[in-house]
Every structure is written in C-alpha cells, then in structure tokens.
Amino acid sequence: YDINTLQLKKHFLNKQKLYHPDAQTGKSDEEAAHALQTSSLVNKAYETLLHPLSRAVYILELNGIEIGEADSVEDPDLLMEILDLREQLEEATSEDQVQSLRETNKEAINSTINDVSAAFQNENYEDAKNLTIKLRYLTNLDTAAKD
Template sequence: WLVYCKHIPASSLEHTFSLDTQRLQKRYVELQRSLHPDNFSQKSSKEQEYSEEQSALVNNAYRTLQKPLSRAVYMLELRGVLLEEGTDAAADPAFLLEVLEINESLAETRSQDEVSTIGRSVREKLKDLTERMNSSLNKGDLLTAKELLAQMKYFTNIEEKVKDRITEGC
C-alpha cells in the first residue's frame, strides 16, 4: 500500500498482513473519489496524466491487498523474500498427497452438494493458513511464511476449481 500510495503519510499506514477489508474498501473509495480521472477533465494534461497514474496505482494496490494470497506475496516481497516460480518442489510430501487427494475427489465428484462440501473444507484450510501467515509475518518468521504461501497457492487453486464446478453446475 505504501508503495502504491506515495502521497499518503507513511505514519498512517500499517505494514501488517492482517487488515480490515471494510476499512480497506472505504479508503479505496475515498482515494478514487479524489483521484479519479473524471475529476480532472478540465485540468491540465499533466494533472490528468498524474490522476490516471495515481488512480491506476490505487486500483492495483486495492486488488493486491484485497485477497490474502496476493497480499502475502506482496508482504513477503516487501521483506525481501524472492518468490521464484516452480520452487514448490520442496513442499512436504504429505501436504502434496493431501492436495492430490482433494483434487482427485473434486474431479470425481458429481453432485453439487459434494462440490460445496469440498469448497467449505478448502475455505477453512485457507482461513487457517491466512491466520498462520499473519502470525508468521508478525513474528518475522519469513521461512515459515514462504512455506505457508506455497500452501495457500495450492488451496487457492483448488478453490477456483470449486467455483468453476459450481458455476458449471457440476
């Protein structure tokens, strides 16, 4: 958020993973009201350009912070943790087996109720991972946070598959 909203005093920003999403949305709306390009249509081209740039930055910041997975990636990057693609090979074999089993169950499921049950289970796992991520980042335990991020990616992927199945009607 700090990177995206340069014109906000740093003292008013918190570098925490946990956040109040309603407060985030309220602040987003406030910023967009003041920065939106429509408000600058009668201004100089330089002011219009600045407005477009800042409005785009606020949009990007909001999208990043709104979801736990992208927020976790951002928070780790702020702390200097580089996240290379395809580095999940070191993941715990038991965890990978669990993910494989959930994916297989989802693929074999034929009823909407069963898909919904899997979806609830995955949301609970994501909620737990989000709480653990918050704790790890607050403690400065970046190694654990990086491992949790990998798990969050897997479960977020499954959550998307569940949403697709529900939309398709199984």
Template sequence: MFRSTVTTATRRVCLTSFVRGTAITKPIRSYSLLPRTPSTLHRRTTPTFVWRRYESSGANPSAKSCPSCGAPLPTNLPACPSCFEIQPLPQDASLYEIMEIPEDVRFDVDEDLLKRNFRQIQRVIHPDKWSSKGPGAYELAAEMSSRVNKAYKTLLNPYTRAEYLLQKEGLEISESDGVQDPELITEILELRMAVEEAESQEDVDEIRAENADNIKVVIDNISTYVEGGNWEAVKRETIKLKYMQGIDAAAEAWPNTANNH
C-alpha cells in the same frame, strides 16, 4: 518581524549562503525531487503535498491539508479535489500508504476499512474528474488510479498480500517453489481430483468448505509468522495458500473445470 518566524534550520542555511556570498532573503520551501513531466514543470508554483508515512505504531493521526489551497485532504494521495492541484504519487509509496492502512508488521488487514478507503480514494481521483483540470492532470490521475487499483487488489487477497510482504523482505515465490510436506501434497491433490470428479454442486460445496477451513489455518499461520518475523515460514505457508486458492478457484468454476463435463 519577518526574521522572528524563520526557523533555526533556515537561519543556518541563510548564514551559510551569506558566507558563500549568496544571501537568501526568504525561507526555503521543500520541493519534490521526483522527475516532473515537461507539461507540469512550468506551472509548479505550490509546495509539494506532504506524503504521509505510516510508522510501525500505526497511522500518523496528523490531519493533512492541501499545500495549494489549504483545504483538508480526503485521502493520502497528492491530489486536492477542492482546487484540483495534483502531483505525482511517490514511486516508493507502499501499498499500505496508498490505501491508508496502518502498516504494522502485521498481516491482518481490516477488509471493511480497505474497501471503504478504496471507494473514497477512487471517487477523488477518478480520471474523468481531472480531464479538464490543466495539462497533465488527467495523466497523473489515471496513473494514480491504476496504482490504487493494484494496491487494493494486492492487499485484499491474502495470497498477494503475503507475496508483497515477502517481496519487501527480499523473498520471491517462483514457479518452481512447491509444497514440501508430502502429506499436504497428497491432500491438495485429492481435493483437486475431488473437484474434477464432483457430480453435484453439493459435492463441490463440501470440498470448498473443507478447503476454506484449511485456508483459514494457513492464513492464521501466516499472520503469526509475519508477526514473529519468521519470513521463511511465511513463504512456506504462502505457497500452501497458493495451492489452496487454486482449489477454491477450480471449485468456484465448477462444472466448467471438471473433467467429466
């Protein structure tokens, strides 16, 4: 009766083990290969959470449940708010996987979805909720929470999102990487000076609006180049975006950043 439920793979393992003289009498469960902290080692009795990977075609729609109590999981994280089983977040988890954002080879992120997921995830893994839930639980939740914050912020801002995608492709933006196009350099410098010399909020708003139009064009370009896998062009546009965001930040902080105040 028991044998009929054993999978072919398990049966093969059993056979091999039998040949070696170490017959296994029950199916093998998969356990995490991640290093465990000593405090959680002794209580590890449940199988690990299945980490949801996102395929290029979009989110994996299969529902997930807690390996400990079977309750449906509200997030993609290895943390169950029903029985308070919590396990380390895989070190190589992508920011998209953490935030449950479909990781197509696309740049555009649904901001509303990102914000919604962030609120939901933080509700589940707020460290205070886990402080009395067994040894190591608070630390795991705190570590998870901090990685979720970082993932959220990185994906929300188009510049850091592009920088992250570039890093994944092995391309870093360094301090010495500047804008190459002389015309654009002039435009950026002019806008920068215009902010510093602005005399009214109206002036500043006008500069911000012009800059926002430029930002929109650059973001569209990044999106197109990401889609086409043209990473050198993505890098070039991302550097532009950095300067344009700098202008926007200066305009937002006006009059504190202005020279004449």
C-alpha cells in the same frame, strides 16, 4: 498482514475520489495523465491488499523473498493432501459433493491464513513463504471448484 478490509475500502474510495479520471475534468492533459496513472496504482494496491494471498506475496517481496510460479510445496504430506483434494474434485459427480469439498477447502484456507498471520507476526518469513505457497495451492483449488 492483518488488516481491516472495511478501513482499506474506505481509504481506497477516498483516494479514488481524488484521482479517478472522471474527477479530472478541467485539468491539464498532464494532470489528467498523472491522475489516471495514480488511479491505476491505487486500484492495483487495493486489489493486492484486499486478498490474503496477494497481500502475503507482497509482504514477502517487501522483505526480499520472492515466490515464483515454480515454487512448490515442500511438505510431502501437504502435497498428497492437495493432490487428493484435486482428485476428489475431478471425480465429484454432484454439486453437493463439490460444495462439500469447497467447504472443507475453505476451512483449510482460513486456517492457513491464520498461520500466515502468525508467521508474519513472529517475523518468521521462511514459514510465511511456505504457508503462502500452501495458500496459493488451496486458493487455486477453490477457484477450480468454482468452475
């Protein structure tokens, strides 16, 4: 689960040099189409691996565990915490309040990412699934706070 994002970007850029459509001039239509398809897959792989949430979902899928949109937090305390944060965000009247909530949420996101990492290292996929669902809620809250 833990990756070096600088190395990931380096590998991504190297692959894009090979497969980017702009690098396919003079190639046959079939070769250019294959390169376009490969370039698209490289982009998707990079985006999936770059973000901790999508990376966790992908690793769980590789291990036969699906997380659907309907999957929700099973921990009632966590659910109450998330609902409380969402309510605070909706009631925030100043940019400072929103920023403070984002900082608190960012700390929770980072802590959860560390917990997801530990769950994967211990091959505890059930914990990893539950933590990934938690991470999804926190990430959605961060997105809502940005808007």
